[in-house]
Amino acid sequence: MANATPLSWLALGDSYTIGEGVADEGRWPHQLAAKLHGEGIAIAEPRTIATTGWTTDELYSALDMAEPLGQWDFVSLLIGVNNQYRGRSLVDYRGEFRTLLDRAIGYARGRRNRVLVLSIPDWGVTPFAAAQYAQQRGRDSDQIAAELDAYNAAAAELCIVHGVAFVDVTAISRTHGAQTAMLADDGLHPSAAMYALWAEAALPVARGLLDAPAP
Numbered sequence: 001m002a003n004a005t006p007l008s009w010l011a012l013g014d015s016y017t018i019g020e021g022v023a024d025e026g027r028w029p030h031q032l033a034a035k036l037h038g039e040g041i042a043i044a045e046p047r048t049i050a051t052t053g054w055t056t057d058e059l060y061s062a063l064d065m066a067e068p069l070g071q072w073d074f075v076s077l078l079i080g081v082n083n084q085y086r087g088r089s090l091v092d093y094r095g096e097f098r099t100l101l102d103r104a105i106g107y108a109r110g111r112r113n114r115v116l117v118l119s120i121p122d123w124g125v126t127p128f129a130a131a132q133y134a135q136q137r138g139r140d141s142d143q144i145a146a147e148l149d150a151y152n153a154a155a156a157e158l159c160i161v162h163g164v165a166f167v168d169v170t171a172i173s174r175t176h177g178a179q180t181a182m183l184a185d186d187g188l189h190p191s192a193a194m195y196a197l198w199a200e201a202a203l204p205v206a207r208g209l210l211d212a213p214a215p
Contacts, residue, residue: 006044007073007210009033010107012059012100015052016078016121019195021184026192028118029076031199032206039203041210043074055082056096063103074210075104078118080151084144085123094154101162112163113209118202119152119166121173121190128188145174165205169198 011017011029019027025034029046036043049059049066056079063069077100083093101117108114123129124144152170159166173194176182182194190198 004042006042008044009046009074009076010069010072010104011046011048011050011076012063012104013048013050013076013078014054014059014082015050015189016081016118017050017076018048018052019192020052020189021186022190022192022195026195028195028198028202031192031196032202035199035203036206036210039207041207043210046076053082054079055086055088056080056093056100058082060096060100060103069107071109072107072114074114074116074206075108076116076118077101077104078120080120080155081123081148084120084147084151090147090150090154093151094158097155098158101158101164105162105164113165113212115164116202116206116209117155117159117164117166118198119155119168119170120148122148122170122177123173123188124148125174125177126183126188127178128186131187165209167198167202167205169201172197172201 017029024030029048033043033045049062059079079100080093080097104115105112122145124141129141129144148170156166176194176197182191184191
């Protein structure tokens with residue numbers, strides 16, 4: 001596929017997709033695109049629709065504002081941490097995530113095997129959480145982890161139902177999320193080094209999706 005017309009990619013999400021605090025090339029979608037190029041898969045740099053702080057409903061509204069978005073060869077979705085951060089209900093997240101997943105499939109020309117979802121990382125292990133948020137709001141890392149596990153379980157279940165690939169990066173965030181080198185300067189968002197680990201985890205799944213014939 002090295003000489004083929006590059007595949008188009010629409011990357012949807014929040015701070016974890018826009019790469020708060022890192023250069024464009026350090027974002028996980030850009031790093032994954034570079035890795036796919038290295039394996040002979042021609043894919044364009046992602047068009048990113050993501051903003052730090054967005055919840056599921058805010059991403060949906062932003063997509064409305066950006067229409068018409070057209071059709072894409074590959075669509076990624078990572079959303080939900082701000083729902084949890086703001087204390088929104090799991091029921092609301094499940095319903096709103098389902099609508100976003102349906103929309104992502106639509107952008108991918110209805111091809112479920114061209115949509116990739118990443119799990120929500122665990123920000124509760126970061127210095128930001130330890131020093132500020134958890135103490136101020138009376139929540140600890142265990143509670144944050146439990147809430148995120150519930151969100152991710154709901155997203156993973158919906159991906160199974162919809163036939164969409166789901167990649168777990170939460171375990172990576174828990175293993176490395178307290179390490180200075182894995183964090184941006186704010187002590188909360190991932191650094192390019194952390195995003196590299198996410199891209200590496202997503203690579204075999206993305207490669208399989210893009211190598212597979214369209215249904």
